[in-house]
Amino acid sequence: MSRPTPIDAYPTATSNLQADTENILQDHVPLEGGGGGCVLHKNRHLELLVRNLAQGFPARYVSQDASQPWLMFWTLQSFSALQIAIDPDTKQRAIDTIMQWQHPDGGFGGGSGQAAHLLPTYAAVCSLAIVGRHGPGGGWDQIDRCVMRLYRFDLYPMRRRDKLYKWYLSLKQPDGSFIVSNHGEVDVRGIYCLLVVALILDIMTPELVNGTPAFIASCQTYEGGFSSASHPHIFDGILAAQRPSLGEAHGGYTFCALASWVLLQPYISAGEDAPRVDVRRLLRWLVNMQGLEIELGGFKGRTNKLVDGCYSWWVGGAFALLEALGVSPHVPAPASAHEGETAKPAESGWNDADDSFFNRHALQEFILFAGQHPAGGLRDKPPKNPDAYHTAYCISGLSAAQHRVYPSPARREVVRAAWEGEDGVRAAAFAEALCWTEEDGGSYIVGSAANRVNATHPLFNLTITHAEGIMAHFYKQTVPKRPPKPSH
Amino acid sequence: MADDTTEHVLYAERPEWSDVVPIPQYENIQPLAPIFYTPEYKDATDYFRGIVKTGEKSLRVLQLTETIIRLNPAHYSAWQYRYETLIVISAPLEPELVLTNALTKASPKTYQVWHHRQLLLTALRDPMPELAFNEEVLKADAKNYHTWSHRQWVLAHFDQAELWAGELPFVERLLNEDVRNNSAWHHRFFVSFENGSKGGTGEGADEAVRRELAFVKGKIALAPNNASAWNYLRGALNHTHLPYSTQAAFVELYVVDAVDADADRVLDLENPPPSQGAQLPCLAAIEFMADVHEARGKEGISEAVKLWRSLAHTHDTIRKRYWEFRIRDAVANTSVA
Structure with a gap:
């Protein structure tokens, strides 16, 4: 029996809840020799996903009526991770549904007739990365025609640049942040969603993200993780570099802030006053989110909170992003304060199956033992019911624990060399986004090989194939083929 | 305000709404992954689109948007349209805040309800009662992220100085209730070290850090x-650029294998010893001392490595890989230095 979290003979509400949870989780450890616990019940999960997609979501999902693109994305991305191809008719219906959410003034809303919002815009565009295609009725060019014209700027005059870009600019705040919608709130989830879409659709510009890195950096709290937002402190008309963070360090916000920080790297100019993120403190916070053996090694989202399957992705998926900042378990981090500069990890072996900053084995067991609902679908933890959100992020987290996806210098070179057109920050951002590579022989799968799920792009949470496909289209580039995987 | 006890009449059946043309969500397509709406919700949102x-x-838009918000408080478009309507028709905002109080208590985990409060408070400029309301909401859930960030x-x-004035006693009350409430610790950091320079508590940084170190050590x-308290200790030291070694005498008391039963020794107020029920050694203390030794450079490294090894192999095995990384990293950095 694993050791319980010490209570120091001083129980409080937090430690009581923690102890209860530890007992429940221990009840889900399969008995010695009962290998059945180590199975990913793909078919059960697929049944639930198919039912949601084809028939629909039950009435309790009315609370997600303003998040319909998310329901779509979570479902489609779960299929992708589970290696299930979607038939052409279903794809077409998905495209037609997604395009109904597009707002006439740019961006996508949470449903048909709803206002445009940064979050559903990410979910809609990433869904189109999975099911969309170029050509009439394929979605991609309908975004172009109705909303986002920038990628055809060779065909259209610049003044007809897209509504999406203008809408994005209309949300920009003086502190470099963005509100999520007209009259909406500021938080780093919205910024992450905006940056991913801007990068994928080739509408990222220095103008759009001016001041944004400093905002992201200001959301890092004393614990090392990131909060939802910071408050702009303005003295004598000048924005202070030190801005108080609103809310404590949190797994979801930390993923969004870290991914944003990585995405923004090509747009951050070096210099004395360049914004800084303390990656050492961030790493310490991230590893401390992994629960103890008695919690089956699942991840929590905040200090002294409970493990929850969704943080398998938000925290478990964040470690790969650190590699883009030069922090890798193989290579010592830079010792100076110049975190996140140009230090890049070397191409390196992955001989030790469990060589990582976190315990990949334990996280997979947590998802397999506690994350799966017996009736299909994945969940926060027992005895909770499964839902579309937890199904997607438990599977994505499982993927992050199974595979090592890293920014490959060799792949970066190949993508860079194949770039056609003006070399500049746009070309650099394209290569940075598409250099992520699943390492051959780097997979470590708990249970049988049938438990394998697809690797996912650490920045976008799409498969690498889907990320390459949609970016090649919008940048009008040909992405070089990857070498065929040697059979193991 | 809608009366929950009366039966809901569909907007389609209300004569005063007969001039509005409802718009169904999907026309001409069979959507994939639809939600099975209740008749009330479908009716209200069809009229909203109209x-x-x-x-x-x-x-009447206020009535309609309230219906939708009560059925789905995350309907941001309804909130947004409601706010614009309030401004355009110059509706009094005080009653709106009263209604929002009820909606906040009913749905405290919704982004929109808190943001609506912000919009109202920004216009009303009367923040004092807000802190009392906020504390009330925290009573139901002392770790609600939205409540704290709000x-x-x-x-x-x-x-304003009078807003800040009550915050330390307030957060101390919450930490007395649950010393492991990380949200409360974060708030304490916010109040002690990030309180701006205008309103603030008016004290100097030295004074704040002295008080906070004594508090967290207690x-x-x-x-x-x-972990919340240790992170706070580290945060306070980092924020004020004090070396960790300044706390070594205190932290050493927590790396021993058992509580010193000799309770009669002279009490050092600067360095309070672990309680009788403490389970030692405390892994956060081991980690802290390893950092202290690492900062000493070449002389300290072997002592630090010893401590990291004890974490990797005995006290914190789930993070074995991280502690091994710390060892490799520290050794690499001291050998090149």
Whole structure:
């Protein structure tokens, strides 16, 4: 029996809840020799996903009526991770549904007739990365025609640049942040969603993200993780570099802030006053989110909170992003304060199956033992019911624990060399986004090989194939083929 | 305000709404992954789409958006349209805040309800009662992220001395209730070290850090295996650029294998010892001392490595890989230095 979290003979509400949870989780450890616990019940999960997609979501999902693109994305991305191809008719219906959410003034809303919002815009565009295609009725060019014209700027005059870009600019705040919608709130989830879409659709510009890195950096709290937002402190008309963070360090916000920080790297100019993120403190916070053996090694989202399957992705998926900042378990981090500069990890072996900053084995067991609902679908933890959100992020987290996806210098070179057109920050951002590579022989799968799920792009949470496909289209580039995987 | 006890009449059956043309969500397509709406919800949102199309902003829009918000408090478009309507028709905002109080208590985990409060408070400019309301909501859930970040927004946005004045006693009350409440610790950091320079508590940084170090050490003594308190200690030191070694005498008391039963020794107020119930050694203390030794450079490295090894192999095995990384990293950095 694993050791319980010490209570120091001083129980409080937090430690009581923690102890209860530890007992429940221990009840889900399969008995010695009962290998059945180590199975990913793909078919059960697929049944639930198919039912949601084809028939629909039950009435309790009315609370997600303003998040319909998310329901779509979570479902489609779960299929992708589970290696299930979607038939052409279903794809077409998905495209037609997604395009109904597009707002006439740019961006996508949470449903048909709803206002445009940064979050559903990410979910809609990433869904189109999975099911969309170029050509009439394929979605991609309908975004172009109705909303986002920038990628055809060779065909259209610049003044007809897209509504999406203008809408994005209309949300920009003086502190470099963005509100999520007209009259909406500021938080780093919205910024992450905006940056991913801007990068994928080739509408990222220095103008759009001016001041944004400093905002992201200001959301890092004393614990090392990131909060939802910071408050702009303005003295004598000048924005202070030190801005108080609103809310404590949190797994979801930390993923969004870290991914944003990585995405923004090509747009951050070096210099004395360049914004800084303390990656050492961030790493310490991230590893401390992994629960103890008695919690089956699942991840929590905040200090002294409970493990929850969704943080398998938000925290478990964040470690790969650190590699883009030069922090890798193989290579010592830079010792100076110049975190996140140009230090890049070397191409390196992955001989030790469990060589990582976190315990990949334990996280997979947590998802397999506690994350799966017996009736299909994945969940926060027992005895909770499964839902579309937890199904997607438990599977994505499982993927992050199974595979090592890293920014490959060799792949970066190949993508860079194949770039056609003006070399500049746009070309650099394209290569940075598409250099992520699943390492051959780097997979470590708990249970049988049938438990394998697809690797996912650490920045976008799409498969690498889907990320390459949609970016090649919008940048009008040909992405070089990857070498065929040697059979193991 | 809608009366929950009366039966809901569909907007389609209300004569005063007969001039509005409802718009169904999907026309001409069979959507994939649809939600099975209740008749009330479908009816209200069909009429909402009809209203948005004509751009009507009137008193009855407040009724309609309230219906939708009560059925789905995350319907941001309804909130947004409601806010615009309130402004356009110059509706009094005090009653709106009263209604929002009820909606907040009913759905405290919704982004929109808290943001609506911000919009109202920004216009009303009367932040004092907000702190009391906020504390009430925290009573139901002392770790609600929205409630805490909203409280911090109120303090930072209005930045008035009388708002800040009660915050330390307030957060101390919460930490007395649950010393492991990390949200409360974060709030304490916010109040002590990030309180701006205008309103603030008016004290100097030295004074703040002296008080906070004494406070957090007292809380560590009470229940040493509390990551929130250790993170706070580290945060306070980092923020004020004090070396960790300044706390070595205190932290050493927590790396021993058992509580010193000799309770009669002279009490050092600067360095409160672990409580009798403490489970030692405390892994956060081991980690802290390893950092102290690492900072000493070449002389300290072997001592630090010893401590990291004990974490990797005995006290914190789930993070074995991280501690091994720390060893490799420290050795690499000291050998090149």
